[in-house]
Structure formats: C-alpha cells, structure tokens
Amino acid sequence: MMVFDSLLALIIAALAWRCVTVRDLFQAIVTFIVLGLMLALSWTRLDAPDLALAEAGIGAGLLGVLLLSTWRVVRDAGPDQGEGPPPSPWVRTAAAVGSIALGTAFAVVLHTVEVDSDRAGGLALESLGEAGVEQPVTAVLLNFRSYDTLLELGVLLMALIGAVLLRSPLIHRPAAEDTGTESPLLPVLVTVFTPLVLLMGTFLVWAGAHSPGGAFQGGAVLAGAGVMLVLGGRLGGDAQVSLLLRALLILGVSVFTVIGLLLMPLEGAFMAYPEGLVYPLMVTIEFSLALSIGLTLLLLFTGTNGLRGAPA
Amino acid sequence: MTAFLTLAALVLLLLFALGLVRMALGPTRADRIQAVQLSGTTTVGILLLLSEALAMPALVHVALVFVLFAALIAVAFVRHPRSQE
Amino acid sequence: MTHWMAALLITAGLVFFLAGTVGLLRFPDAFTRLHALTKADNTGLGLLAAGVAVLALTWQLVLLIALTWLLAAMASSIACHLVARHGLHHDNHEETRE
Amino acid sequence: MSIMPEPFALAAAALIAVGFYGFITQQHPLRRLLAINIFGNGVFMTLILVAYWLPGDADPVPHAMVLTGIVIAVSATAFGLALIRRRILDANRKQDHGDD
Numbered sequence: 001m002m003v004f005d006s007l008l009a010l011i012i013a014a015l016a017w018r019c020v021t022v023r024d025l026f027q028a029i030v031t032f033i034v035l036g037l038m039l040a041l042s043w044t045r046l047d048a049p050d051l052a053l054a055e056a057g058i059g060a061g062l063l064g065v066l067l068l069s070t071w072r073v074v075r076d077a078g079p080d081q082g083e084g085p086p087p088s089p090w091v092r093t094a095a096a097v098g099s100i101a102l103g104t105a106f107a108v109v110l111h112t113v114e115v116d117s118d119r120a121g122g123l124a125l126e127s128l129g130e131a132g133v134e135q136p137v138t139a140v141l142l143n144f145r146s147y148d149t150l151l152e153l154g155v156l157l158m159a160l161i162g163a164v165l166l167r168s169p170l171i172h173r174p175a176a177e178d179t180g181t182e183s184p185l186l187p188v189l190v191t192v193f194t195p196l197v198l199l200m201g202t203f204l205v206w207a208g209a210h211s212p213g214g215a216f217q218g219g220a221v222l223a224g225a226g227v228m229l230v231l232g233g234r235l236g237g238d239a240q241v242s243l244l245l246r247a248l249l250i251l252g253v254s255v256f257t258v259i260g261l262l263l264m265p266l267e268g269a270f271m272a273y274p275e276g277l278v279y280p281l282m283v284t285i286e287f288s289l290a291l292s293i294g295l296t297l298l299l300l301f302t303g304t305n306g307l308r309g310a311p312a
Numbered sequence: 313m314t315a316f317l318t319l320a321a322l323v324l325l326l327l328f329a330l331g332l333v334r335m336a337l338g339p340t341r342a343d344r345i346q347a348v349q350l351s352g353t354t355t356v357g358i359l360l361l362l363s364e365a366l367a368m369p370a371l372v373h374v375a376l377v378f379v380l381f382a383a384l385i386a387v388a389f390v391r392h393p394r395s396q397e
Numbered sequence: 398m399t400h401w402m403a404a405l406l407i408t409a410g411l412v413f414f415l416a417g418t419v420g421l422l423r424f425p426d427a428f429t430r431l432h433a434l435t436k437a438d439n440t441g442l443g444l445l446a447a448g449v450a451v452l453a454l455t456w457q458l459v460l461l462i463a464l465t466w467l468l469a470a471m472a473s474s475i476a477c478h479l480v481a482r483h484g485l486h487h488d489n490h491e492e493t494r495e
Numbered sequence: 496m497s498i499m500p501e502p503f504a505l506a507a508a509a510l511i512a513v514g515f516y517g518f519i520t521q522q523h524p525l526r527r528l529l530a531i532n533i534f535g536n537g538v539f540m541t542l543i544l545v546a547y548w549l550p551g552d553a554d555p556v557p558h559a560m561v562l563t564g565i566v567i568a569v570s571a572t573a574f575g576l577a578l579i580r581r582r583i584l585d586a587n588r589k590q591d592h593g594d595d
C-alpha cells in the first residue's frame with residue numbers, strides 16, 4: 001500500500017506542477033480536473049470517502065464542467081485578455097524560492113507535529129448516539145456544528161447572488177442549432193442518464209445518515225443531473241425567476257432555521273433537537289438542504305437566477 | 313487476496329500514469345480530454361478493487377459518482393456556450 | 398475456488414487495461430487512440446468488475462457493481478463518439494497562441 | 496508523527512508550494528483561480544491527514560470542515576468565473592462601441 005500511496009502522491013504533485021506551468025489554458029483546465037479526481041482517490045485512502053464524493057462531484061465534476069464552458073467563452077473572445085506583461089525573471093525566481101521555502105517548512109511541520117488525541121472529534125464520536133444519525137460527518141454538520149452549515153449555505157447563496165448580479169450567463173444553444181454537428185446520441189445519453197442520476201443523488205442524501213453521502217454530496221449529484229439537462233438543451237438559464245424556484249433556493253436555510261427556532265422553547269437553545277425526534281428532523285433538514293444546494297450549484301453553472309424548460 | 317487486490321490497484325495506477333503521458337503529448341484537444349475519460353475508467357477500476365481490499369463497500373458509490381461526472385465533462389467539452397444573447 | 402476465479406478475471410482485466418494504455422501511447426492519431434481507450438478499457442473494467450463481484454458478500458453490492466460497469470460502458474462509449482464527432486467537425490488542433 | 500516520509504504529507508506541501516508559485520507567476524485570471532484552488536486543496540489534504548493520523552476512527556470534525564471548505568471554494572470560484580466572463584463581455588462591448 002505504501003508504494004501505491006507514494007505513486008499517487010507523486011502523480012498529484014506532478015499534475016499540480018503541470019497545471020500551473022503549462023502554457024495552454026485548455027491543458028491547464030484538463031489537468032486541474034484530473035488532479036481533482038486523483039485527490040478524491042487519495043482521500044478514499046485516508047478514510048475520508050465522504051470527502052472523496054464531494055471532491056469528485058463538486059471540486060472536479062461540477063467545477064470542471066464550469067471551467068470547460070468558461071474556457072470556450074474566454075477562447076472565443078480572442079487572445080487579448082488585457083493581461084499584464086509576464087513577470088520578470090526576478091519575480092519568477094523570488095516566487096520559486098518563496099514557494100520552495102513554504103513547501104519545505106510545511107512538510108517539516110507536518111512530519112514533526114504531534115497530534116493531540118484530546119480533541120473535539122473524540123467528543124463527537126462518543127456522543128454519536130445522541131445525534132440521531134450514525135454517520136459521524138453528517139452528525140457534525142447537521143447537529144453538533146449546525147451553525148457552520150447554516151452560515152455556509154448563506155455563503156453559497158451570496159456567491160449565487162453575486163454571480164447573477166454580474167449578468168454574464170453561460171448560454172448553451174439547443175442541440176439542433178449547434179451547426180448540425182451534434183450527435184444524435186447526446187439526447188440518448190441525457191434521457192437515460194438523467195433519471196438515474198436523480199435517483200443516485202436522492203440515494204446519497206438518504207444514505208448520508210449511515211454511510212458516506214449527505215446533503216452536499218447528494219445535492220452536487222442532483223445539480224449534475226440539472227447540468228446534464230442544460231448541456232442536452234432541455235433546460236436553460238432564464239432572467240425570469242419563478243416564485244417556486246426562489247422558494248426552493250431558500251428552502252434549506254428556512255427549514256434549518258425554522259426548526260431550530262421552533263424547538264427553542266422546548267430545548268432551551270437554538271438548533272437543539274429533542275431526543276426522540278432527532279432522526280426525522282435530520283432527514284427533513286437533509287433533504288431540504290440537498291434541494292437548495294443542488295439548485296444553487298446548478299444556477300451557479302448557468303449564471304442566471306431562473307430556469308426555463310426549453311430554451312429558445 | 314487483499315495483497316493481490318492491492319497489487320492490481322497499483323498496476324492500474326501505474327498504467328494510468330503512463331496514459332497521462334498521452335495527455336501531455338497531445339497533440340489535439342481530443343487527446344487531452346481523453347485523459348479525463350482515462351482517469352474516469354481507471355479510477356473506477358481502482359475504487360472497485362479498493363472497496364474489496366479495504367472492506368469499504370461505500371467506495372462503489374464513489375465509483376458511480378466518478379462515472380457520472382466523467383461523462384458530464386466529455387459532454388461539456390463538445391457543447392459550446394455563449395455568454396451573450 | 399472463488400478466489401482463483403476472481404484472480405483470473407482481474408488479471409484478464411488488467412491485460413485489457415494494459416492493451417488500452419499501449420494503444421493510447423502508440424496509435425498514430427486521435428481517432429484510433431479514442432478507439433483503443435474506449436474499447437479495451439471498458440472490456441478491462443468489465444472483467445475487473447466481474448472479478449470484484451465474485452468476491453462481493455451481498456447481492457446488493459453485486460448489483461451496484463454491475464450498474465457501475467453498465468453506466469461506465471454506456472457513458473464512455475457515447476462520450477467517445479461525441480469527442481470523435483467533435484474532432485471531425487471542429488478544428489481540434491491548438492492554435493499556436495491561446 | 497513519524498520521521499518516515501509520509502507521501503501524502505509531501506503531496507500536501509507540494510500542492511501548497513505549487514499553488515503559491517502559480518498564483519504569483521501566472522497572469523491570466525483563470526489561471527490564478529486554478530492556482531488558488533490548488534493551494535486550497537493542499538490545505539484540505541493537510542486537514543484530512545491530521546484527521547487520519549489521530550488514533551481510532553478518523554476525526555469527523557476536520558472532515559466536516561473540509562466538506563464546508565470544498566463547497567465554499569467552489570462557490571467562490573464560480574463567482575470568480577462569472578467575473579471573468581463579465582470582463583470579457585465589457586471588453587467586447589467597448590470594442591463594438593469603438594467601431595461605430
């Protein structure tokens with residue numbers, strides 16, 4: 001296993017190096033996507049399958065698709081991007097020396113650090129019985145540290161609002177318009193894959209209570225289904241926003257907050273859950289979070305605040 | 313059996329590293345985007361082997377997510393978006 | 398017995414992966430390389446998945462592994478077709494300056 | 496920890512160093528976004544390693560932090576990409592105006 005880990009670590013380092021030094025932008029993006037997939041693989045080796053799911057889905061998958069689509073726009077705009085002149089050899093040397101020093105110091109610290117076993121995680125693992133879910137990461141996210149998750153959703157929504165305000169959507173033409181070069185197999189892929197992907201996303205949300213998965217991973221896969229529909233020309237961004245869509249976007253935050261507030265008189269603290277009700281509450285919160293997260297990620301991809309069925 | 317499965321995973325990773333040479337060489341964009349497909353297939357193989365070797369059945373779920381997003385990236389490569397109506 | 402069968406299937410799968418990688422490195426143009434990657438690697442993945450499925454303890458896991466392979470085969474064959482078709486219709490060669 | 500080199504610890508250090516180098520030497524905003532993300536991935540890798548090194552089961556608290564981190568990093572990057580597209584739109588508009 002040591003040889004496997006070493007080779008994987010070497011591949012990761014080499015991909016990172018190529019990603020920042022290769023001249024061609026497209027190559028840098030493809031390398032970045034492959035790097036993300038390799039990171040996900042390495043995290044399964046480090047006992048973190050939850051994070052492998054998140055990285056493969058959000059970090060490499062959804063971000064990769066968004067990067068590729070934005071690359072087209074950048075390329076079509078022509079070579080002049082208003083870039084500054086390339087850095088002088090002095091800057092390069094200084095940056096190289098600085099980053100080597102940083103990396104070396106970091107490696108030394110990581111190899112000498114004594115990890116203290118008296119930690120919050122131990123407490124979380126011990127009190128897992130009270131959390132209502134068996135999966136430790138889900139318990140931490142939705143119960144022990146629910147404030148973090150609530151605020152994180154706020155950040156996600158802020159990013160979406162910012163992106164929408166910039167009015168720079170990605171518009172994918174319907175397949176038929178794409179200069180006749182579209183393959184007839186693309187609709188087949190979309191038709192067969194989308195329901196399976198939706199099923200898979202729902203499963204991951206539900207599985208989050210007892211095995212790797214959860215609202216973020218499931219939400220990312222749900223967003224993947226939406227992106228598939230957008231790429232297949234069945235769904236598109238729209239400047240008109242429906243009330244339903246808005247409600248779904250804030251569903252997660254609202255359910256989380258309302259449940260937290262309603263139970264306050266009973267439990268005496270914000271976001272404390274009564275013992276018998278923990279599991280159903282967790283599942284309710286988890287599913288509403290997943291819907292909102294999936295929709296937010298999808299809208300971050302289209303860069304709009306609304307969606308419509310068949311884009312004209 | 314665990315040792316054999318681990319060895320098989322190592323062989324797959326080695327073959328993947330060799331396949332990355334093609335991504336570096338190019339010369340066309342189609343060659344480079346194949347690297348994503350290659351990493352999709354290989355990683356799914358490695359994950360299946362590891363799920364058995366490490367007795368972590370959840371890794372099969374991770375493999376399914378890999379399959380899905382590798383396909384999505386190939387589709388994104390062939391679809392050309394605009395940024396203006 | 399099952400161990401031998403699994404080992405045999407996985408080894409056969411690895412041979413196909415090897416063939417795919419050799420093809421990816423040695424074939425002369427993007428289309429033949431796509432062909433090598435898609436066909437050989439998916440056969441390899443199928444054999445490998447079968448080997449792991451033999452070892453799997455529950456039938457749910459066997460089904461899930463089968464589903465994974467089926468989706469992988471379908472996705473990558475369609476993806477291969479899409480990329481190849483795209484290569485035919487668009488200039489896939491990189492400009493000298495991006 | 497041990498004095499034996501840990502491959503993933505070295506990978507984490509490499510990600511951080513390379514991300515830092517890329518952020519300074521690259522000019523294109525998209526490339527800088529990629530470099531920041533590589534740097535961030537090095538930090539995620541570090542947190543996961545620390546959780547892995549602890550005795551017993553992997554620590555869920557750093558895992559939850561990394562999960563939060565991935566989502567925040569991607570949403571910030573998506574916002575950055577929208578900014579890049581906006582800049583291109585504005586540049587095109589200015590050009591069209593100059594042609595008139």
